[in-house]
Amino acid sequence: MQVLVIGSGGREHAICHALSKSNKVDKLFCLPGNAGIAEIAECVSIGVMEADKIVAFLNSHKQINMTVVAPDDPLAMGLVDILESHGHRAFGPSKAAALIEASKAFSKSLMKKYNIPTAAYEEFTDVAKATDYIVKCDYPLVIKADGLALGKGVIICENVDEAKLALQDMMVAGKFSDAGSKVIIEEFLYGQEVSILCFVDGKTIVPMVSSQDHKRALDGDGGLNTGGMGTFSPSRIYTDVMASQVYTDIIIPSMEAMNSEDRKFKGVLYLGLMLTDKGIKVLEYNARFGDPETQVVLPRLKTDLYDIFDAVIDERLHEINFEWSDDATVCVVLASGGYPESYEKGEVITIGEIDDDITLYHAGTAIVGGKLVTNGGRVIGVTASGVNIDEARAKAYKAACNVKFNKAHYRKDIGIKL
Numbered sequence: 001m002q003v004l005v006i007g008s009g010g011r012e013h014a015i016c017h018a019l020s021k022s023n024k025v026d027k028l029f030c031l032p033g034n035a036g037i038a039e040i041a042e043c044v045s046i047g048v049m050e051a052d053k054i055v056a057f058l059n060s061h062k063q064i065n066m067t068v069v070a071p072d073d074p075l076a077m078g079l080v081d082i083l084e085s086h087g088h089r090a091f092g093p094s095k096a097a098a099l100i101e102a103s104k105a106f107s108k109s110l111m112k113k114y115n116i117p118t119a120a121y122e123e124f125t126d127v128a129k130a131t132d133y134i135v136k137c138d139y140p141l142v143i144k145a146d147g148l149a150l151g152k153g154v155i156i157c158e159n160v161d162e163a164k165l166a167l168q169d170m171m172v173a174g175k176f177s178d179a180g181s182k183v184i185i186e187e188f189l190y191g192q193e194v195s196i197l198c199f200v201d202g203k204t205i206v207p208m209v210s211s212q213d214h215k216r217a218l219d220g221d222g223g224l225n226t227g228g229m230g231t232f233s234p235s236r237i238y239t240d241v242m243a244s245q246v247y248t249d250i251i252i253p254s255m256e257a258m259n260s261e262d263r264k265f266k267g268v269l270y271l272g273l274m275l276t277d278k279g280i281k282v283l284e285y286n287a288r289f290g291d292p293e294t295q296v297v298l299p300r301l302k303t304d305l306y307d308i309f310d311a312v313i314d315e316r317l318h319e320i321n322f323e324w325s326d327d328a329t330v331c332v333v334l335a336s337g338g339y340p341e342s343y344e345k346g347e348v349i350t351i352g353e354i355d356d357d358i359t360l361y362h363a364g365t366a367i368v369g370g371k372l373v374t375n376g377g378r379v380i381g382v383t384a385s386g387v388n389i390d391e392a393r394a395k396a397y398k399a400a401c402n403v404k405f406n407k408a409h410y411r412k413d414i415g416i417k418l
């Protein structure tokens with residue numbers, strides 16, 4: 001079989017890596033890919049939003065049996081529907097189903113309607129009404145742009161002045177363009193966050209092993225929010241009792257709610273959970289594999305990923321026998337100095353001795369003039385496994401020291417938080 005993966009980050013490298021281990025997959029393509037992905041897949045220089053070009057590419061490569069759409073923007077645009085309408089098999093939710101991530105107003109109203117536990121909220125399109133409302137709220141308060149905003153559309157406000165500024169930025173100045181014309185204002189939840197990714201075909205939903213992300217740029221959860229600076233799996237705090245309760249109270253109802261709304265979800269449904277002292281609540285849904293959660297979850301999957309994708313597309317996920325490794329995994333993201341704000345590209349990367357059991361998942365890398373260089377904010381995710389998180393951590397950090405580029409920055413505390 002031949003498979004095309006759409007995307008270019010560490011998540012797509014981890015998906016390609018897992019697919020490359022399938023004895024059913026003879027050849028991988030990735031569009032556009034990166035320098036690390038190029039070692040295991042043929043990279044195609046077409047952008048992820050260039051639907052016409054992607055269709056033309058698939059039409060001229062009839063031997064490709066499946067296209068995996070990994071990032072949020074093409075899913076929200078409806079790339080899966082477009083590919084299917086041209087007769088190509090695609091893994092990922094339809095445009096209608098991807099709305100669960102693309103509109104926070106939609107996902108919050110879905111949770112309210114189907115009694116899925118989440119933070120209390122109000123929705124506004126009128127800045128004057130929103131401003132009246134924030135004066136009466138308790139703080140901290142969370143203000144979210146409705147649409148996709150690269151993980152930057154969520155502002156945690158400590159007081160009314162900050163909330164007014166956030167509303168101005170989103171609703172008046174158009175900081176997130178259309179994504180911010182509608183906002184969600186919700187109560188701040190206290191607790192630890194756990195990510196649960198699920199395979200779902202509309203009839204069956206199978207949670208993967210748990211993971212935890214570190215969103216802030218600096219050690220001790222300081223600095224700005226980023227796309228994610230590192231992850232570990234499993235979570236140290238997500239017990240089996242919690243998992244079965246979440247399955248019954250959140251995971252199954254989420255799939256059924258989408259079916260009831262005539263938005264059957266097929267693909268990977270990502271649940272961002274907050275473990276609060278008033279129970280477990282959904283912070284958000286994503287309609288795709290998380291990045292960098294995928295880099296610690298897929299290495300633990302022993303079942304053939306191609307078989308799973310194939311079963312999801314054909315709605316026979318119940319036939320798959322899932323097996324996971326008991327090993328723990330840790331991924332430390334090496335970022336460009338200055339990320340998530342401005343940073344340089346084109347810094348030469350040197351990779352010293354790396355043990356065989358370490359995987360370097362490339363994100364923003366490219367080959368320029370025959371040299372491996374940085375090409376994005378998050379550059380490489382160094383992933384290790386071990387009998388427990390501490391062992392995996394030690395291995396990942398030992399390897400991280402041997403990947404060098406000018407102004408490289410990484411957190412030293414990935415995997416420490418409880």
Ligand SMILES: Nc1ncnc2c1ncn2[C@@H]1O[C@H](COP(=O)(O)OP(=O)(O)OP(=O)(O)O)[C@@H](O)[C@H]1O
Pocket residue numbers: 119142144149150151152153154186187188189190193215227272283284286
């Ligand atoms: N109600 C809340 N209470 C406390 N923290 C919150 C709340 N909502 C969001 N956050 C924090 O903000 C982060 C981002 O929020 P959310 O997941 O809704 O946004 P997103 O932009 O869709 O993120 P992602 O890039 O992970 O998809 C959360 O991971 C959490 O740390």
Ligand SMILES: [Mg+2]
Pocket residue numbers: 101284285286
């Ligand atoms: Mg999200």
